[in-house]
Amino acid sequence: MPRFKMVDGVSIQLTSAEETARDNEEAAWAAGEDDRALASMREDRNRRLADTDWYGSSDLTMSADMTTYRQDLRDLPSGKTTKAHVDAATWPTKPAA
């Protein structure tokens, strides 16, 4: 199906060269889907780890539950290579302390 673009209020069909360029952009975007999902998971994982970093302060004793939680977070991306894996992942539940 041909694509159309709006230019100053006028709908114009893409040229053959523009269609090819857009096809290439969309193919590249689709090819990067898994990488984006995995990067997003790591970003979220890192934020959750940072949220609990202070439990590791020298004047505190980290609970076993918190230690397990943080290790589960570190292990979460392991073995996951696709967006489907990321979408299906179960995030560990943060303990009270």
Place this chain on the structure above:
Amino acid sequence: MSDQASTIMVNTLEPQSGTTLTVGKTGQNLVVNADSLKANVVKDAGGNAIFTSDGSGTLSGVNSAFGSAVVLIQSQTASNSASISFTSGIDSTYEEYLFKFVNINPATNETEFTFQVNATSQSGYNEEITSSAMKARYTENGSTAVWEYATDMDQNQGTAYQWMSEDTGNEADASYSGQLHMYNLGSTSKVKNFIVRGQDDLGDQAKDISVAGFINVTAAIDDVQFKMSSGNFDGTIKMYGIK
């Protein structure tokens, strides 16, 4: 009837001839003590319209001195369109241009709404951009409340289309809405600063995204293009000039 009567009581006053009824004389003041004055057109002493109404509550004309600080230059609506481009109306007339995005709904789920620009006498939407981005998220179930730097949205001297949204949903009730401020587009000596603020829907969460940066060219910018990272989209973009 006395010509010095203090009160005249009639139901209708009409001109004896023609269509103009004159009340008072030059230098005098007309005071209306009634609670309202009904007319479809209000004019100044020179006969120039200040307000014009259609009689049904809709103003069809307002003197340009009102509200002229923000001027609607162009509005475009995408309907399953690959892109929207503004290639006219961008020059040194305004130091600031404002683009408003209304209900941008992608055809492809979890895609990004983006922009790039083209400098005068150049070809292609591929100018160098350096930008930073922040996002605040909160889910409907309250499980996630986050404010964080968006590492996937920034650029350093990149020529990619700048993301303004992230993972925008294509559900019928989802959309991205927001605005982009761009400065000094007509300048030939300054880089072009920009600020984006928008709300991005994806399923069950609100996402407040802020992006700021600059287009690292001193040449004037006269074309701005918007599109999704993949697929077509629906929605309206309005371009305003701010004096």
